[in-house]
Amino acid sequence: MYEVLHYPLIDPSTLEPGWFAALYIGFNLFEAVAWIVIGFVVFFRFQQDLTGWLQLVSFLLFAASDVMECFGESPLLLLFKGALILSLIQGSRSLRKRPSSPSATADV
Secondary structure, eight states, X not given: OHHHHTOOSXXXXXXXXXXXXHHHHHHHHHHHHHHHHHHHHHHHHSTTSHHHHHHHHHHHHHHHHHHHHTTOBOHXXXXXXXXXXXXXXXXXXXXXXXXXXXXXXXXX
16 A cells, blocks of 8 residues: 555656756746745734634645655645645635625725
8 A cells, every 4th residue: 555655656856857847847836836925924914713723734734745746746646635725625614604894885
């Protein structure tokens, strides 16, 4: 079972040096930075709520998984990313169900 979960699906070190390897690694690093920015935007928007903190942790872990993807992709990493996606979906659902603050509607 260990071998199955750690079998390298994509190993960037085996890619020939060139534009595809640079694009693959560069895109994953760009994606990691984007998840960090999105995580902090969500956190500052909902920082009073515990869900905002949990969303920030999920986004930061998702960014870390993109950095790990630069060094190789395995079924275990894909399972980890799938669990993070589920936590992000659940967090966004609970944030959308939150009642609006009365001060936000009083100014309108």
